[in-house]
Amino acid sequence: MSEGYTPEMLDLIKRVEASRPQRLAESRAGKAFPAMSMDQRDEVLNQYHPDYTDEGRRALGIGPNKGEVYPEELIDLLESRSMLESVKADLSKPDYETDVLVIGGGGGGSSAALTAAAEGLNVILATKLRHGDSNTVMAEGGIQGADQEPDSPYFHYLDVIGGGHFTNERSLVAALTNDAPLIIEWLESLGMMFDKHPDGRMKTRHGGGTSRKRMHSAGDMTGAEIMRVLRDETRNRKDKIRILEFSPAIELLMDKDGRCAGAVLNNLETGAYYTVKAKATVIATGGTGRLHYRGFACTNHYGATGDGLVMAYRAGARLGYMDSVQYHPTGTAYPEQNVGLLVTEKVRGLGGQLLNIDGEQFVFPLEPRDVESAAIIRECVGRGNGVKTPTGRLGVWLDSPLIDELHGPGTVQRELPAKYIQFKRFGIDIAKVPMLVYPTLHYQNGGIAINDQSETTVPGLYAAGETTGGVHGHNRLMGNSLLDILVFGRRAGSAAAKAIAAGAEPGPGTLEHLVQYGKELSDAGLDRGAISPMILPNYATDEIRQRRWDVKSPTV
Amino acid sequence: MTKSTQDNKPIMVGDRTIPPPDARFITISIMGQPYEVPETLTILKAMEYAGYQFKRGCGCRGGICGACGTFYRIEGDHTLRTGLACQTVVEPGMILAQVPFFPSNRAPDLDLDTKTPADEQIATLYPEIFRCVGCGTCTRTCPMDIDVMGYIAYFKRGDIKGGAEKSFDCIMCGLCASRCPANISQFNVAMTARRITGARLTPRSEVTAARAEQVRSGRYEPMLAELCEMSAEDLKTLYVEREREPDLAKPGEWMPKDQTKL
Numbered sequence: 001m002s003e004g005y006t007p008e009m010l011d012l013i014k015r016v017e018a019s020r021p022q023r024l025a026e027s028r029a030g031k032a033f034p035a036m037s038m039d040q041r042d043e044v045l046n047q048y049h050p051d052y053t054d055e056g057r058r059a060l061g062i063g064p065n066k067g068e069v070y071p072e073e074l075i076d077l078l079e080s081r082s083m084l085e086s087v088k089a090d091l092s093k094p095d096y097e098t099d100v101l102v103i104g105g106g107g108g109g110s111s112a113a114l115t116a117a118a119e120g121l122n123v124i125l126a127t128k129l130r131h132g133d134s135n136t137v138m139a140e141g142g143i144q145g146a147d148q149e150p151d152s153p154y155f156h157y158l159d160v161i162g163g164g165h166f167t168n169e170r171s172l173v174a175a176l177t178n179d180a181p182l183i184i185e186w187l188e189s190l191g192m193m194f195d196k197h198p199d200g201r202m203k204t205r206h207g208g209g210t211s212r213k214r215m216h217s218a219g220d221m222t223g224a225e226i227m228r229v230l231r232d233e234t235r236n237r238k239d240k241i242r243i244l245e246f247s248p249a250i251e252l253l254m255d256k257d258g259r260c261a262g263a264v265l266n267n268l269e270t271g272a273y274y275t276v277k278a279k280a281t282v283i284a285t286g287g288t289g290r291l292h293y294r295g296f297a298c299t300n301h302y303g304a305t306g307d308g309l310v311m312a313y314r315a316g317a318r319l320g321y322m323d324s325v326q327y328h329p330t331g332t333a334y335p336e337q338n339v340g341l342l343v344t345e346k347v348r349g350l351g352g353q354l355l356n357i358d359g360e361q362f363v364f365p366l367e368p369r370d371v372e373s374a375a376i377i378r379e380c381v382g383r384g385n386g387v388k389t390p391t392g393r394l395g396v397w398l399d400s401p402l403i404d405e406l407h408g409p410g411t412v413q414r415e416l417p418a419k420y421i422q423f424k425r426f427g428i429d430i431a432k433v434p435m436l437v438y439p440t441l442h443y444q445n446g447g448i449a450i451n452d453q454s455e456t457t458v459p460g461l462y463a464a465g466e467t468t469g470g471v472h473g474h475n476r477l478m479g480n481s482l483l484d485i486l487v488f489g490r491r492a493g494s495a496a497a498k499a500i501a502a503g504a505e506p507g508p509g510t511l512e513h514l515v516q517y518g519k520e521l522s523d524a525g526l527d528r529g530a531i532s533p534m535i536l537p538n539y540a541t542d543e544i545r546q547r548r549w550d551v552k553s554p555t556v
Numbered sequence: 557m558t559k560s561t562q563d564n565k566p567i568m569v570g571d572r573t574i575p576p577p578d579a580r581f582i583t584i585s586i587m588g589q590p591y592e593v594p595e596t597l598t599i600l601k602a603m604e605y606a607g608y609q610f611k612r613g614c615g616c617r618g619g620i621c622g623a624c625g626t627f628y629r630i631e632g633d634h635t636l637r638t639g640l641a642c643q644t645v646v647e648p649g650m651i652l653a654q655v656p657f658f659p660s661n662r663a664p665d666l667d668l669d670t671k672t673p674a675d676e677q678i679a680t681l682y683p684e685i686f687r688c689v690g691c692g693t694c695t696r697t698c699p700m701d702i703d704v705m706g707y708i709a710y711f712k713r714g715d716i717k718g719g720a721e722k723s724f725d726c727i728m729c730g731l732c733a734s735r736c737p738a739n740i741s742q743f744n745v746a747m748t749a750r751r752i753t754g755a756r757l758t759p760r761s762e763v764t765a766a767r768a769e770q771v772r773s774g775r776y777e778p779m780l781a782e783l784c785e786m787s788a789e790d791l792k793t794l795y796v797e798r799e800r801e802p803d804l805a806k807p808g809e810w811m812p813k814d815q816t817k818l
Contacts, residue, residue: 030802038796129615130623137621147764149808150801153776154817157783162795166788174780178771185768188760191668191751193724200759201807211798213805219724224620228728229754232747236666246611268611292570301621302614337598337645340571341618351803417725421701422619425643536609539572544607 004335004427009436012387015359016397016434023361024405027351035364041371048374048382051324051474056294061526062517064318064457071325073291077310080532081521082514084251084264091253091509094262094277098124098242100496101262101276103249103308104284106134107223108465108485108492110230112282115493117240121500124276125234125241126265128248128285128303128535132231135286135301135466136485139223140344140418141207142215143187143486144479145180148204151212153177160480163209163368164473169320172471172488175452176480179487184216186486192229193218205349207478208366215479220344220416223482247274248307248535252281252315252461253509260315260460261509268535279504280460280496283308284489287444287466290537297340298441299328307533308467312448314517318457321446321469326476329354329372331440333395335426340440343419345369345478347398347435350415351406355397355434356385362396370475373439380438387436395436404431443481445472454492460506462496464488571617573597573605582648585631599626599641599652612656619643622729625699628652638731640699658730660741666748668755675714677752682745685711687738694732694742700725704732704742711749720746720753763808779817 002010026032036044046052057069060078070078100116102109105127113125127133146156156177161168184202188194195203195217204213218225234241249263253275262278285308289300298304313319330347332338348354348365354372356362356379363375376396380386386394403412412431413420423430446469454462465485472480521527540548575594582595584602591606600614615623624641631649641654663681670677678685685708694704702725710719723746733741770776783791799812812818 030804038792129612133615133621133623138616138618145764147761147767149763150811150818152767152779152818153771154779154783155798157780158791158795158798161783161791166791166795170784174777174784178776178780181764181767181771184761184764188764189668189755191753191755193720193750193754193758194761196758196761197807198759200761201763202761204807206801206803212801213807221620221725224727228747229751232666232751235662236664238664290571295570297570299618301616302610336596337601337643338618418620421725422643426645536611537571538609539601539604540607540609541573541605547607 002428002433004423005433006390009387012357013433015357016355016399019355019359020399020402020405023353024402027402027406033361033364036367036371041367044374044378045370048377049370050294050327061524062520063313064316065322068323070322071291071293073293074288074306074322076530077291077306077532077534078313079521079526079528080530081518081527082251082314083531084511085514085518087511089273091275091511094509095274096124096276098122098276098278099500100280100282100493101126101278102282102284103263104134104286105131105243105245106284106286106465106485107136107227107230107482108489109282109284110234111486111489112284112464112493113241114230114233114237115490116496117237119494119497121240121497123241124244124278126244126247126249126263126276128246128268128307130245131234131243132227133301133303134227135304136227136482137224138299138301138342139482140220140342141346141349142205142217142222142479143184143226143482144207144210144214144477145184145216145483146177146212146214147181147184147202148212148214151214153180155211156180156214159210160477161473163477164475166473168473169470171452172450175491176471176484176487179490180483183483183486187226187229190229190233192225195219205346206366207349208345208372209368209477215349217346220346220418226482249311250533251511251514252311253277253511254315254513255507255509257507258316258459259506260458261506275509277509279500279506280462282492282496283312283448283461283463283467284465284485285467289441289444293325293441296327296441297331299331299340299342300441302537305534305537307535308463309447310533312456312458312461312463315458315461315513317461318449319446319469320449321474324445324474325441326369326443326445327373327439328442329369329376329439330398330437331442332435333393333438334389334436335428336389336391337426338422339393341422342440342442343398343435343437344416347400347403347416347419350403350411352403353399355399357387358385359397368475368477376439389436393438395438397434398437399434400430401432401434443476445469445474445476450488452491453495454488455495460504462492464492573601582646584646585651587653588651593646595646597646599639599644599646600624602646603641613641613654617642620727622727623656625655625729625731626652627655638697638699640729643699655731655734658734660730660733660744662741662744663748666751668751674716674752674757678711678716678745678749681748684738684740685745688712688740689738691737693735693737697731697735699729699731700727702726707746708740708742711745716749717753717757720750723750
């Protein structure tokens, strides 16, 4: 089944098929396209990776990270005023009081909530959309953990820090890799259906930049399986965990000593605001893919608008590595309906190869992601060897049929069921014909700075997962983000419990810090009249935007 | 599809739909209200094109989160169809409504340490599965093409693992439950069965447990501390020189030359 491709594309696919027998023989003989040297990596990154050029970036004019250069779409949000700056509300009687407030209902937030609840604390988990709506559900390929005999956290550490170009926060890498086997064991005990051998041993594979096979998976919906298990377990803890859906935090509450005291939530459906007083607050709001830096398509969930970053920054939290973004090498470039969607690295882990318009390999399939992405952009933009789609997008082939040739018929469908269905809907059988891919905005490497106990620079405020920065340095390897959210989510829950046991108790919460931030913005001449956080992306057409007349609707 | 270099700049429009000049438009009906939208869009993008800004009914936009279950008919056809809004392409005459939430029954407590046999546990938590009349509407409704009635039949027979595996692709959108004449919340039964399967009906990984024990004993903390203190140059040398496990090595077979850091 390949009627999903145009006749022109089917013609080009013949070149892929022509080169396949030889590539298959080489793969079987263990012969791979040569990996790049460190110098070659630097060269392609400097010339073709979007983070390494000045286009679309400017210096931030306010706050603890003033002067650092970030993507403009993010700066626009940070250089905006709060919608609650001049609000007249009685904050003296909080609507909710709890031990721990978790902001964000993905894997990081859920694991923080479960860990705090296991310590006997009362938890409120407030989330913008449904519980589980997150990038966690979209992570397909796997979760790393050094649990096999030839491996250990030591080698996992080396892979992480090498993949991050030795720029990572080392204490965070140590925490990540040390806890990984504990996380795998925890998920197994919660009833996650890992891919396993009959004797119970985990099936593990390589990922980009790994020295050992330590990628654990559950089909090609590892993140979705983790999320539905964690969400189900959270529902088992109704005694301790209260879930508030469609209730994003809009701003943090701060006491007069600069300690975080909870947050203000907004019910998205009624528009009503509620205040939560908490002894500890955990931000786990995920990434920023939906800001669409430089117009790149993204793989992210609808809710990935960086709200937590904005709130935390106004409260004085320091950010780190915020200039660094991960472009996933293999985003879908065709069909148009799937554009930007992730094609898991597992395809390459299983032996799938990247090919140019002539059906030739041009890069080792498992370079670190930034290098792989830059190499694809070079092949398309620099060398003119990309395949153009009917809508003007560019891409290279990802030869998935090779996987069935290497591992036996049915492997693609068995190992990549979600991807198989996603393409089949549009008339493309990825076991028979290759996919067309191009780099897509995937992951925010930077974020709120934390230490190895998930503490931010603001007392009483913790953060975990994609909203933080440092653990992956300037580049993250596959399978370390699912691990990151769980390791630091759990550490945040434990650290909050310890602090509360030691008597942590913020004073009355105020919104004074917002007034201060607004004033600084005006004084610096940066006030454009914009407000943030964004909360929901806006994909309206120009015509609809004009028809909204720039007037507040009478009904909302 | 040439190699000329001017032609190499790709289109960059994020997730906004900008129809090409020659795009053809079709009329669809969103909850009874007609809108002109470009053909080939998914329902989700067509609704955004029409001016909707989603609060509910939109999630991952990639067919895995279950937020955007949708019912639709094509004008003139009696058949009720289902799909995910993010994965279903609009058709002329489509009349659609999303079901972003559906009331469901989830049994309150799941004990994974119980000695109760798995089939009894499921039968006790969800006795309503035995009211299944075998109509197959759930299976026909499922946007993931899962044989829902089939896995419920496995559970009735006591094959919890078989049903769990059959349900594995479930995204918990709830459309099956919305059409069940026996009021079964199939997707919640399957969730419970999968967790029982993972925790109780599949052998635990002994290798993982052994490694976790080593971590708890503090074995790796000094090794990791050593790496944290090391100069960048030494770290780079270690990185470049590390051995790579062969791709086709069988589990537990290959061991590195240097085994002092295991």
